[in-house]
Amino acid sequence: MQPPSDASDRPSARTGGARRARSSRTVRTLVEELKSDPEFGPRFEHWHTVAARPEHSEALPEALDPRLRSLLESRGQGRLYAHQARAIELALAGHDVLVATPTASGKTLCYIAPILQRLLETQGSARTIALFPTKALSQDQSTSLNAMIAALGQDWHSFTYDGDTPPSVRRTLRDDGHIVLTNPWMLHAGILPNHAKWSELFANLRTIVIDEVHTLSGVFGSSVANVLRRLTRIAEHYGSRPQFLLSSATLREPAAHAKRLTGRVVEVVSEDGSPSGERFFGVFNPPMLDRVAGLRADALEEARRLATRICGENRQTIFFCQRRTSVEVLTRYLKESSHELGLEPDEIRGYRGGYLPLHRREIEEGLRNGTVKVVVSTNALELGIDIGRLDVAVLVGYPGSQASFWQRAGRVGRRGQPSLTVLIARSDPLDQYLTAHPDFLFRAPRESLGLDPDNLVILSEQVKCAAFELPFRDAQLERDAFGAAPHVPEILDYLASESRLLLRRDDTWHWIADAYPAQDVTLAGGGPDNVLILDVETKKAIGEIDREGSITTVHEGAIYQVQGETWKVERFDFENRRAYVRQVESDYFTEAEVDTTLQVLRLERHAERQRIGGGEDYGIWSGEVHVTTVATQYKKIRFYTRENVGTEDIHLPPEELDTQAFVLTLSQESADALELVGSERSSAWRAAGSLLRRVAPLFLRCQPQDLGLSCEVRSPHFLRPAIVLYDRVQGGVGLADVLFEAHRDVLLAALTVVEHCECRQGCPGCVGPRAECGALGKSAARRVLAHLCQGPLALERPLASHSP
Amino acid sequence: MGPPLGLSLEQGNRGVFAARVTRWPSTYAHGKTTLGSVERISRDVWGLVARDAQVSGLDPLRAVYLDIETTGLSGGAGTKSFLVGLGHFSDGEFELWQGFLRGPEEEAAMLASCAERIAASAGVVSYFGKSFDRHRLEDKMRMHGIAAPFARLPHFDLYHACRRVYGGLWSDTRLATAEREICGVVREHDLPGSFAPAAWFDFLSGRPHLLEEVFRHNRDDVLSLVSLAARLGGLGGQAHAGEHDAPEALRRRAAECRALAEACARAKRWEESLEWAKRALELCTEAEPRREALELVSVALKACARTPERLAVLRELAHAARDERAARACLEWAADLGHGAPAEARAALELGAGIAGECSGPGIPALAARIDRRLHALSRAARSE
Missing domain, CATH: 3.40.50.300 (P-loop containing nucleotide triphosphate hydrolases)
Structure with a gap:
């Protein structure tokens, strides 16, 4: 019998209070050792301590x-x-x-x-x-x-x-x-x-x-x-x-x-009554290798080296990586240096979504009963899977949101005992910003979740599924679970008269079609449409991967890794969702590159503002776009040295997305008048684009990841600077139209964010860190946004049947 | 009321709906079989080929013969059974009742009546109905709060019986194939079942032209159920006139005897299994069916402890081919010889060892090892004597 999940919060005879006491004493000592470590000590640019909280x-x-x-x-x-x-x-x-x-x-x-x-x-x-x-x-x-x-x-x-x-x-x-x-x-x-x-x-x-x-x-x-x-x-x-x-x-x-x-x-x-020991947080910045390029030592390599100080027999450590490949590479590194950590290779395990259920159960059990000392995971262990609490968490890179950061940090801290969370910064701008402004991490959560059940496209699709399940009755509509949603009668009428899926008899809408609508209605959010990875020799599945990730992970020639062992993909049957692999001894792993292109198919709405004295100032558009994502090539990268030992092409059909987009364009004259010249123009444009993407969810009640972004200084379609925000669901769920209607509010919100942000040259809270948007990005973006928000509104004008 | 013709309104306890009733005398021949001949089936044979003891208690004259037409194959709450054909015998006649939805709102009324009719019968006969028709109806009955009668009734699904008996002879086991091959039913101008949904949707929007054909298709399906049930219940009986010599007829009869031998073996009725297996053997002309029949004979003989007879059978099986089955026969042959004939036993085992040496397969290593052990045992026995 497995221990019930909640038991892991409390000391029990089985896990033994003594073992925990020993491990906890070492966490505090460990922090002291790290601080005074001649090599690693200086790399911890910031330490933060959260006092213990008593149990209520x-x-x-x-x-x-x-x-x-x-x-x-x-x-x-x-x-x-x-x-x-x-x-x-x-x-x-x-x-x-x-x-x-x-x-x-x-x-x-x-x-x-x-x-x-x-x-x-x-x-x-x-x-x-x-x-x-x-x-x-x-x-x-x-x-x-x-x-x-x-x-x-x-x-x-x-x-x-x-x-x-x-x-x-x-x-x-x-x-x-x-x-x-x-x-x-x-x-x-x-x-x-x-x-x-x-x-x-x-x-x-x-x-x-x-x-x-x-x-x-x-x-x-x-x-x-x-x-x-x-x-x-x-x-x-x-x-x-x-x-x-x-x-x-x-x-x-x-x-x-x-x-x-x-x-x-x-x-x-929401008042947490569980006790918490002292919590130590260290922000670790790898040493600078190339000051000009701002390139720092590889975070994964630093994690491997740091492991020799942190991991050990008396302590359980969890490493979080951003990507599946990183999990496998780090697992391999740690297993290979297990003797330096004082551990057996089997005490070090990788963990991620694509592993088979039994395999995952075994690792989880090992974490609960203490036989697994080190686990390297993706966000798969961020959610509430019961593995008990561990002692030290090492985050190789910032997970992208405060919520994720705290979920990961929440994996450590046994009952009332001290715990340590280390964030290893990567070279990328967001991570580097955080090393400079670590207080950002420890503020109350500021992200709110977007959710809009009454989104007309989503609602219509779901009403269709609901009508298949039970007829709708006019008289009972008010009491129906869909009664509170707007436009349901109109949707039903549309499904009957236009789609011919429903038949109205008396006051009742009946489903009358040879179809199973739930099959064609997506929930988004990934879904269970996974690719199975099969060993050609044993014919057994060794893992699975989601469709989106498959084109960069199990393309032919890719090295697929499980627990530090390597398999080479011999054949990828894209249509039938099967990848066939053979175990090999590989001294390299592979990293694929993808290319995303956006093509405007049809523009439906357009509004434009004139410059004083004539000529176009800025324009907005909504319409259909075609987004193609294709895996182009992959690099073979040697373990440890990260040396590139070859590049090969990937031959896979592109992932196609037909969807709706909102476009903002600025005329050449206005760009010149705003004194956007040279590289400043592109950084301003990119800064404004990423900020719009960030604030748009406030009006759309969606999440930033529901929107795709493309910023071009000279769009081949519009022949001037264009920011394109597109709906990432096939067919779109109407986000572009809402943006078109609310664009002024969105621009104002973006301007407010820039104006109220205390940073000087950009931060993740506004236009993104300086390294991403350039030294002048913030000020230039602010000029652009202020210009767009002042003066008269853009006026909608009919579109000629052809595109501009 | 436009087509289909002959609909009448019925008042059930859940409301009004439409149905069409058609009657045939029991002497009516559907294909080569009269409907009434189902009375003469052997219920024991029904139970054997159905592999279901409950079916052997089913009175063919008190059963309902069920077939439905639906708005799609996918199932789910939105799929409707708009036409339910239920046939039964009554006063020397066969009566087909076809409950029909003039609109989706009549579903509860029609299904309530179906449930009553099925509940009043002694059991259900269908073609693939255990997997399809039953569940479509049962789901909808549950949805409308109607007690579904299926769970407590015997259900003879002819599809599975046909597949077991004739599966090896035909390219598929669809109802159309079965009725043509066994009952000689040939339909002309039949509307394929896949057109049924569209026909009903057209009817709902005022274009009822195809619906009469759906009714006819459903009628023919139900009549074929009776014919097929009659033929399956008569397996092993007298050959039908004119069928004696045709090679297909011989193959079919051999398959039927083999199926009965297997069914009796499953029921541990060994003497009967032996009889059927021998009949199958007599009818077989080709090597592989003959070998299968021999294997059935061998199993039955073993169960009946008729060793001397079995030795001859095993000897033939051992020489039938050079594969795992033959090697296994060698081993059994040697075992059946016991200690009485060491020379023949050694010959059998050596033959088996030779065959096993040429074969590969998951069972081969263990088999080879067993043969080897027996050979050693024989040698030891020879030395100690």
Whole structure:
């Protein structure tokens, strides 16, 4: 039996308090040693310490069933952290609840306890659907749930239902699964369209759990919000009104996010009651190699060297890398120098999404029971997979957002014991900015999550799926889960009269088409469309990779790495999503380059402002574009030396994206009048573009990654400077039109950000760090934005049938 | 009301819907088989070929013969079964009831009536219905809160039986192939089933012209169920007139006898299995079917402990080819000889060892090792004597 997830927060007989005490003493000593280390000490440009926080605990909630009470007591949980007690109390009282506290603060118990209590109260008839952002998380939870159920002596079942679930098991699961753990894609395309097969579940559905709701944002989150509308609509059909129990990382405006996601007013619990030891943070800057080019020593190589000081038998260390290749390269380096670390090669493991489930389970278990001392991971271990808490985290590069930084840092710090997080800066501008302004890292989170379930394109697609599942009735529309959304009657009318998918009889809209709409409606957010990697010799799968990453990772000739071992890709069957590999001894790895080109297909709207005295000042456009991403070539890079030992072409079809775009152009005359000359012009233009991309989500309620950006000083289509912001979902979800309408507000917001930012020459908070946008980028961008925001608005004018 | 003709309105407990009822005398011949001949089937044979003891309790005159037309193959809540054909025998006649949706709003009313009709029967006969028709109906019944009757009823899915008996003879096992090959049914101007969704969608938008053909197609499907069920229930009986000599007819009868031998073996009815396997053997002219029949004979003889007879069979099997099956026969042949005939046993084992040496395959190493051990044992026994 696996230990229940929450047990890892507390010392137990099995893990042994003594071992932890020893390891914790060494963390504080380690910090002292690093500070005084003659070689590494000076490279730590900044140290930051967060004081220990005491535990706030409370007695078990009164309303808790005695059987659960004694189970928790027997697990040493006779008292709970304050946030756990509060969340369980609210859930038992029937509220919808969101627990927004850091990783490993015992959030799972906040929903497990209410689920089990409902099962006890109903003699096992209550049902739960639990959604997790990854397969790995749902399997993890299933294990701990089943352990709790077994300890209660009940014959209930929790199952994971995902693409890996064999068809033969699905039947049993539908009929006998008390708790179904799945993901948004399966719910969308598998469960909801076939709700009759799950009628037992829906008729008794009492709880919907959604884990890590901070991952549900942007186009993906907006789609999932609609999937939840479909879910509650079907539950209602079978006569149930389930309660929502949500969890997330620390969020800005958690209540608003939960309301947009579920449509309900949710009680938020965000005061973390779990104890925290002293937390040390070190910002490590690799030595400068080339002052002119601003090139520093390779962060991965520095991580390898730093490992000799940090890793050891008495301590568990996690390295976070930004890319899968880096994970494999660093794993290999560390395994090869394992004797220097005082470890066996097997005590050092890589971990990332593409590993097979069993392989991942084994590593997770090794981390929990302490046999794995060092793990090198991508963001796969950023989410709440239970690996217990470790001692030291080394972030090889800034993960791109404060939220990610804190999620990763949250992986270390055993109960009440000191922990260390090291950020190794790369040469890139964002990382270098942070070494100069480390206080940026330690401010309260400023990023808020964009989510717009009423986005017309997303809503229409989801209404289509909903209409397939159950007819819409005019008279009941107000009470329908989609009732609060705008334009639903118009969408239904469109689906009937234009798309001919629906038939209206009396007051009811029936689905009448030979189609399965969920299959064609994407949720974005990656999805489960993975490429399987097969060993040609054993015919067995050794891993998988998402479609987007496949063109740069498993193209023919690529070196695919698992746990430091190397396979060469012999054949990549792009269409059937299979890559065939053969194990080889390779002294190099491969890095592929991609090329993205953007082509304007058709312009639909145009507005323009005239210069005083005539001539064009600036213009905006919206229309259709075609974005082609193609993997062009790959480099063979020798391990350790990073020497380039050859370059080869990649022959793969391009990834095509037909989508909608918003374009901002500036006339040559205005550019000259703003004194944008030479390199300043391009840096100003790029700075303004990246800032627009950053602020646009405020108006679009999406995420920056939902938008693609292309900045050209002289666009081949417009023959003048152009900033193109395009929707990254196939077909687009209407972001470009919103930008067209709101462009003045977006420009104003961008100007406000630049004007209020205290930095002198650019920072990640405004136009990007100086190294990215140039010394004059900020001031030039400010001039451009101020110019665009002053004076009259651009006037819309009809477009000639041909493009300009 | 436009086409289809002959619809009448029915009032069920969930509302009004339309249906068409057609009757045939039991003497009506669909293809080469009269519908009423299903009365004379052997229920035991039904149970054997269905591999389902429940089916042997199913009275063919009290069963419903089910086939549906849907708006798509994908399933899911939005797919509708707009035409449900249910045939049953009543007072010496065969009655086909075709429940029909004049619009999606009639679904609950029609399905409630289907559920009652099915529930009132002794069981269901269908073609691929265990995997398709049943689930389409069951899902929709659940969705409308109608108790689905399938779980407690025997269900004879003729598709699986046909595949087991005739799978090796035909290029596919679609209903059209089965009805043509076994029942001599040839349809003229049949509307392919894949046109059914479009026909109904057209009907809904005021163009009912193709719908009559969908009704006909569904009717023919249901009638073929009866014919096929009759033929499958008569397996092993008298050969049909005019079929004696044609090579295809011989092959078919051999396949039927082999299938019955296998079915009886599964049921551990060894004497019968032996009889059917021997009949199959008599009918086989080609090498591979003959070898398969011999293997069945050998298994049955072993179960009946008729060793002397089995020796001859094993000897033939051992010499039939040079592959793993033959090597295995050598080993069994030697085993059956026991200690009585060491010279012949040695010859059998040496033959087996030779064959195994030429073969490769996952089972070969273990087999070769067993043969080897037996040879050693023989040598030891020879020395100690």
